[in-house]
Amino acid sequence: MMDSARFATGVDVRNACRSGELTDQTSGLAPGFAQANLAILPKDLAFGFLLFCRRNPKPCPILDVTEPGSPVPSTIAPTADLRTDLPRYRIWKYGELVDEPTDLSDYWQDDLVSFVIGCSFTFESALHRAEIPVRHVEQGVNVPMYKTSRVCRPAGIFHGPMVVSMRPLTPANAIAAVQITSRFPDVHGAPIHLGLPHLLGIDDLSKPDFGDAVPVRDDEIPVFWACGVTPQAVAMSVKPPLMITHSPGCMFVSDVLDESLAVG
Amino acid sequence: MMDSARFATGVDVRNACRSGELTDQTSGLAPGFAQANLAILPKDLAFGFLLFCRRNPKPCPILDVTEPGSPVPSTIAPTADLRTDLPRYRIWKYGELVDEPTDLSDYWQDDLVSFVIGCSFTFESALHRAEIPVRHVEQGVNVPMYKTSRVCRPAGIFHGPMVVSMRPLTPANAIAAVQITSRFPDVHGAPIHLGLPHLLGIDDLSKPDFGDAVPVRDDEIPVFWACGVTPQAVAMSVKPPLMITHSPGCMFVSDVLDESLAVG
Numbered sequence: 393m394m395d396s397a398r399f400a401t402g403v404d405v406r407n408a409c410r411s412g413e414l415t416d417q418t419s420g421l422a423p424g425f426a427q428a429n430l431a432i433l434p435k436d437l438a439f440g441f442l443l444f445c446r447r448n449p450k451p452c453p454i455l456d457v458t459e460p461g462s463p464v465p466s467t468i469a470p471t472a473d474l475r476t477d478l479p480r481y482r483i484w485k486y487g488e489l490v491d492e493p494t495d496l497s498d499y500w501q502d503d504l505v506s507f508v509i510g511c512s513f514t515f516e517s518a519l520h521r522a523e524i525p526v527r528h529v530e531q532g533v534n535v536p537m538y539k540t541s542r543v544c545r546p547a548g549i550f551h552g553p554m555v556v557s558m559r560p561l562t563p564a565n566a567i568a569a570v571q572i573t574s575r576f577p578d579v580h581g582a583p584i585h586l587g588l589p590h591l592l593g594i595d596d597l598s599k600p601d602f603g604d605a606v607p608v609r610d611d612e613i614p615v616f617w618a619c620g621v622t623p624q625a626v627a628m629s630v631k632p633p634l635m636i637t638h639s640p641g642c643m644f645v646s647d648v649l650d651e652s653l654a655v656g
Numbered sequence: 657m658m659d660s661a662r663f664a665t666g667v668d669v670r671n672a673c674r675s676g677e678l679t680d681q682t683s684g685l686a687p688g689f690a691q692a693n694l695a696i697l698p699k700d701l702a703f704g705f706l707l708f709c710r711r712n713p714k715p716c717p718i719l720d721v722t723e724p725g726s727p728v729p730s731t732i733a734p735t736a737d738l739r740t741d742l743p744r745y746r747i748w749k750y751g752e753l754v755d756e757p758t759d760l761s762d763y764w765q766d767d768l769v770s771f772v773i774g775c776s777f778t779f780e781s782a783l784h785r786a787e788i789p790v791r792h793v794e795q796g797v798n799v800p801m802y803k804t805s806r807v808c809r810p811a812g813i814f815h816g817p818m819v820v821s822m823r824p825l826t827p828a829n830a831i832a833a834v835q836i837t838s839r840f841p842d843v844h845g846a847p848i849h850l851g852l853p854h855l856l857g858i859d860d861l862s863k864p865d866f867g868d869a870v871p872v873r874d875d876e877i878p879v880f881w882a883c884g885v886t887p888q889a890v891a892m893s894v895k896p897p898l899m900i901t902h903s904p905g906c907m908f909v910s911d912v913l914d915e916s917l918a919v920g
Contacts, residue, residue, distance in 0.1 A: 563849045570834040571846060582835060585827045587851045587877045613851045613877075656920050 405645040406477035417641035427643035429509040432636035438505035440548025447545040451622035453510035468646040480639035487631035510579035536600035541593025552626040556616040560608040585616040669909040670741035681905035691907035693773040696900035702769035704812025711809040715886035717774035725766040732910040744903035751895035774843035800864035805857025816890040820880040824872040849880040
């Protein structure tokens with residue numbers, strides 16, 4: 393167990409990753425600093441992927457994109473090195489998981505482009521401050537995620553269904569959650585749907601496609617947000633020769649404050 | 657049928673009321689100008705009623721309160737005279753409807769205090785601009801309203817259940833409606849509830865307590881806003897010697913623009 397009090401900032405977390413001290417999940421570390429998903433692709437796929445994200449901003453909110461070959465997300469963490477500053481990575485070749493290293497020294501190429509993508513941790517932290525309980529956090533499991541019948545707008549070779557995450561909320565908390573998450577357009581923003589899961593093509597909430605099921609109580613409705621798994625799942629379905637992502641829960645921690653991603 | 661193009665502003669509508677030319681509903685007149693509910697009570701009940709509204713701002717959003725004996729809502733329409741400038745009034749004595757005059761010359765007293773209370777017309781106009789269809793407007797009927805099991809915070813002799821209005825919306829439109837109506841805290845603001853009507857003590861949506869039933873389609877959820885009928889219903893239940901209200905649909909049209917009641 394890490395001593396989370398030692399990790400006050402994004403720099404603290406990244407230094408511990410870089411030194412090899414931190415190789416585990418980042419949940420709860422550097423509170424207030426925005427954590428993010430990572431997707432790295434060769435440059436020949438980068439334009440299509442960027443355009444796909446631009447056309448689908450709710451599931452694919454881009455916080456930063458590097459220059460080809462550069463490991464520096466200069467907008468959100470100019471001192472970071474994406475090759476070393478995450479706890480753990482996943483290496484995918486032709487869509488198959490082949491390695492989970494703690495740095496990218498064996499895999500880096502000069503044509504790689506890194507996409508840093510907003511993460512729901514940012515808005516969950518805002519929900520927490522508003523005393524809105526989030527079931528999967530309470531239960532210490534992963535958020536339940538579902539492939540939907542809603543199709544993303546395609547771009548280049550990239551296409552696929554939108555993936556959503558689900559949080560059960562009372563009606564009053566669902567309304568407050570719409571208000572709160574609307575302030576965070578760069579991290580999925582407002583829900584895309586609430587109630588009536590069958591309208592999203594979800595027949596059984598107890599069988600998520602990713603993550604863990606959580607109970608929906610009688611006085612709650614399911615509330616659905618576009619999910620950052622969408623761009624990874626879509627990119628992966630193309631089975632590129634090389635794709636690199638963060639390992640689940642082992643996020644990139646930026647210098648940007650969660651609250652600085654809020655509008656209004 | 658009035659020539660609605662002739663009524664461009666609140667002043668136009670009020671002048672036509674004052675001259676006796678306009679004695680019918682104000683829906684659609686002076687588009688963009690905030691319309692409002694009216695409740696007039698003797699001064700000895702005014703403090704309790706004002707405190708009740710202050711403690712229950714979502715159902716009872718006060719836009720203006722006159723000095724005792726003054727018919728001038730000086731904040732929202734300084735040239736208006738509340739005794740003549742509405743199309744039609746209702747006179748209640750000890751809780752019984754006794755008259756529906758077009759002016760108050762026969763009923764005015766020097767101890768009367770007028771409360772001008774925000775109306776959902778303001779946020780419905782914003783929903784309309786966002787192309788969110790409102791069922792009861794489409795169907796040309798009154799919005800369905802329901803007494804709920806939710807109790808208002810009492811003040812003095814005033815107490816009672818919160819009344820809500822209901823609009824069926826698709827999930828996506830329900831989310832957008834939360835965002836849009838949140839900008840209008842002075843006219844009921846965000847919904848107080850959505851989905852799961854039984855949690856409000858509403859067993860049958862097809863049997864509203866006021867207004868007209870509207871269908872809720874399979875791809876819609878019921879969305880509930882606190883309703884301006886609440887303060888009138890609460891005041892009426894006290895059966896005061898004299899209470900004056902607007903006649904349903906015959907609203908006071910102010911000088912304030914709907915959009916000026918928006919925050920953010």
